[in-house]
Amino acid sequence: xxxxxxxxxxxxxxxxxxxxxxxxxxxxxxxxxxxxxxxxxxxxxxxxxxxxxxxxxxxxxxxxxxxxxxxxxxxxxxxxxxxxxxxxxxxxxxxxxxxxxxxxxxxxxxxxxxxxxxxxxxxxxxxxxxxxxxxxxxxxxxxxxxxxxxxxxxxxxxxxxxxxxxxxxxxxxxxxxxxxxxxxxxxxxxxxxxxxxxxxxxxxxxxxxxxxxxxxxxxxxxxxxxxxxxxxxxxxxxxxxxxxxxxxxxxxxxxxxxxxxxxxxxxxxxxxxxxxxxxxxxxxxxxxxxxxxxxxxxxxxxxxxxxxxxxxxxxxxxxxxxxxxxxx
Amino acid sequence: xxxxxxxxxxxxxxxxxxxxxxxxxxxxxxxxxxxxxxxxxxxxxxxxxxxxxxxxxxxxxxxxxxxxxxxxxxxxxxxxxxxxxxxxxxxxxxxxxxxxxxxxxxxxxxxxxxxxxxxxxxxxxxxxxxxxxxxxxxxxxxxxxxxxxxxxxxxxxxxxxxxxxxxxxxxxxxxxxxxxxxxxxxxxxxxxxxxxxxxxxxxxxxxxxxxxxxxxxxxxxxxxxxxxxxxxxxxxxxxxxxxxxxxxxxxxxxxxxxxxxxxxxxxxxxxxxxxxxxxxxxxxxxxxxxxxxxxxxxxxxxxxxxxxxxxxxxxxxxxxxxxxxxxx
Numbered sequence: 001x002x003x004x005x006x007x008x009x010x011x012x013x014x015x016x017x018x019x020x021x022x023x024x025x026x027x028x029x030x031x032x033x034x035x036x037x038x039x040x041x042x043x044x045x046x047x048x049x050x051x052x053x054x055x056x057x058x059x060x061x062x063x064x065x066x067x068x069x070x071x072x073x074x075x076x077x078x079x080x081x082x083x084x085x086x087x088x089x090x091x092x093x094x095x096x097x098x099x100x101x102x103x104x105x106x107x108x109x110x111x112x113x114x115x116x117x118x119x120x121x122x123x124x125x126x127x128x129x130x131x132x133x134x135x136x137x138x139x140x141x142x143x144x145x146x147x148x149x150x151x152x153x154x155x156x157x158x159x160x161x162x163x164x165x166x167x168x169x170x171x172x173x174x175x176x177x178x179x180x181x182x183x184x185x186x187x188x189x190x191x192x193x194x195x196x197x198x199x200x201x202x203x204x205x206x207x208x209x210x211x212x213x214x215x216x217x218x219x220x221x222x223x224x225x226x227x228x229x230x231x232x233x234x235x236x237x238x239x240x241x242x243x244x245x246x247x248x249x250x251x252x253x254x255x256x257x258x259x260x261x262x263x264x265x266x267x268x269x270x271x272x273x274x275x276x277x278x279x280x281x282x283x284x285x286x287x288x289x290x291x292x293x294x295x296x297x298x299x300x301x302x303x304x305x306x307x308x309x310x311x312x313x314x315x316x317x318x319x320x321x322x323x324x325x326x327x328x
Numbered sequence: 329x330x331x332x333x334x335x336x337x338x339x340x341x342x343x344x345x346x347x348x349x350x351x352x353x354x355x356x357x358x359x360x361x362x363x364x365x366x367x368x369x370x371x372x373x374x375x376x377x378x379x380x381x382x383x384x385x386x387x388x389x390x391x392x393x394x395x396x397x398x399x400x401x402x403x404x405x406x407x408x409x410x411x412x413x414x415x416x417x418x419x420x421x422x423x424x425x426x427x428x429x430x431x432x433x434x435x436x437x438x439x440x441x442x443x444x445x446x447x448x449x450x451x452x453x454x455x456x457x458x459x460x461x462x463x464x465x466x467x468x469x470x471x472x473x474x475x476x477x478x479x480x481x482x483x484x485x486x487x488x489x490x491x492x493x494x495x496x497x498x499x500x501x502x503x504x505x506x507x508x509x510x511x512x513x514x515x516x517x518x519x520x521x522x523x524x525x526x527x528x529x530x531x532x533x534x535x536x537x538x539x540x541x542x543x544x545x546x547x548x549x550x551x552x553x554x555x556x557x558x559x560x561x562x563x564x565x566x567x568x569x570x571x572x573x574x575x576x577x578x579x580x581x582x583x584x585x586x587x588x589x590x591x592x593x594x595x596x597x598x599x600x601x602x603x604x605x606x607x608x609x610x611x612x613x614x615x616x617x618x619x620x621x622x623x624x625x626x627x628x629x630x631x632x633x634x635x636x637x638x639x640x641x642x643x644x645x646x647x648x649x650x651x652x653x654x655x656x
Contacts (some may be wrong), residue, residue: 133485156587157461158623167581253495259484295486
């Protein structure tokens with residue numbers, strides 16, 4: 001039987017999403033479970049295993065065709081040993097998740113940080129197919145990043161590479177969750193956009209953001225602000241401009257330092273599409289040196305909500321099975 | 329005859345320095361010539377060739393033991409083809425220097441940017457022996473850098489990687505040679521230190537910098553400012569503090585993004601040694617995330633004035649002759 005299937009596990013603090021992914025990066029089956037990390041690592045691993053069984057049973061000959069399992073975790077992982085070193089949202093400290101899963105099944109298990117997995121997924125089956133040098137920035141609750149240099153995820157000396165969310169943009173800026181001030185994440189995350197919108201509403205400034213948020217079942221989101229800006233709301237446009245300014249500065253600096261071929265913008269904020277990417281490109285072209293600025297494409301992520309599963313599945317490709325297309 | 333010798337050429341806008349380097353990175357012979365780039369590339373290549381002959385003739389069996397020639401250039405090079413794409417100080421545009429030199433001799437010729445060569449030299453025979461993930465910052469006329477990831481020079485998508493001197497520190501900062509404002513190089517280069525010292529003297533502030541500069545045959549240098557600061561001069565200390573602040577911020581951001589094992593500080597400003605490195609380490613530890621901050625060593629370059637020759641020679645090691653020790 002051909003080993004032509006992968007399982008990708010997107011392990012978050014709230015949800016475990018599992019999917020069966022084929023050799024071209026298409027999801028054939030998926031399922032989600034509650035993580036409930038308070039139950040401890042063994043119970044979470046049992047849930048991962050149960051979700052894996054569930055999705056594999058939906059695909060013909062799923063078990064026998066399985067080449068490997070990849071897990072993207074919200075924290076720091078030792079990719080060689082498959083140990084999650086530190087994942088605060090899971091309350092995990094040195095959890096040997098690969099070994100624990102391997103007790104259940106014979107296939108190889110690969111573990112990496114979720115942002116690294118998402119970058120690898122975009123490179124395998126998304127916006128950055130065939131790109132060797134790229135940076136994925138995810139603008140969500142925080143700002144994460146995955147770096148791919150010469151076709152491979154770059155981990156750094158101790159696995160910490162890619163903490164782009166915590167580069168200092170303004171040492172007198174807003175307080176960040178990390179305890180420092182003015183980190184990129186305090187300007188360019190969905191959280192930052194929502195914070196500024198709340199502040200504007202509370203200060204009584206005239207803006208349509210409030211009415212739009214009240215009209216939506218999901219309340220105030222980053223997209224509410226982009227929607228208001230698209231409708232000509234000046235307060236919302238100011239928030240978008242501020243985001244573009246700081247994100248543009250950070251991306252320009254990354255472009256100067258690393259000369260990537262592509263910068264891929266993902267996460268909730270990236271749903272704004274060209275409303276964000278157009279001004280961002282102009283800002284980067286103004287601020288970066290001409291050489292590296294001209295050689296970079298700045299585009300939106302393509303895998304959307306499935307990025308976690310497909311990215312996690314792509315971790316298995318490190319094993320380099322010739323059955324899977326790796327475009328670099 | 330064992331091919332156990334390398335020639336390193338440090339090609340600058342003013343001087344061509346050539347040296348014979350042994351398999352442990354020791355210089356056995358060296359020579360310098362004027363570049364006189366106004367003569368055109370062919371004449372400069374003839375000078376490189378002549379200097380190579382001169383140093384080889386100083387070493388027993390020099391010609392027959394030569395494994396290859398490496399050239400560090402002040403500009404952008406295509407390392408695969410050995411073409412200098414752009415080197416303003418040489419007035420070179422698409423000069424196939426490796427092919428031109430190869431007309432003179434049979435050995436392989438390797439070309440790269442001088443900052444990359446210096447980083448490789450420090451990794452081979454200097455401060456960063458055996459280090460796989462490192463950043464060299466040279467604080468001289470400008471601020472240059474060479475990035476080594478997983479043991480190899482990182483070029484980026486189009487060879488521009490490492491333009492750390494032009495990351496924006498303050499968009500309202502001093503005007504930079506690149507036409508933008510507040511680049512790192514306007515705060516952390518020797519030029520920046522001297523500029524601030526001049527401004528302080530011209531504004532009539534009380535400082536010993538002026539007297540120290542007048543007492544030196546070389547006049548006002550970056551080291552004059554460090555010397556005055558070490559003697560308790562408040563104006564000089566203010567300039568040093570400003571340098572440490574911006575350099576610390578930039579290094580902390582690099583540490584967050586890239587999680588290097590080592591950051592090596594070279595160039596004229598680095599001659600200040602611990603007077604610079606001590607405060608710099610404190611600044612980086614305050615500003616970077618604890619994980620990457622704890623895994624980085626910040627130290628001074630070791631190769632000094634010979635960094636250009638040894639670094640250029642180390643480019644030949646890309647050919648990976650097993651006769652040479654590569655410590656990674």
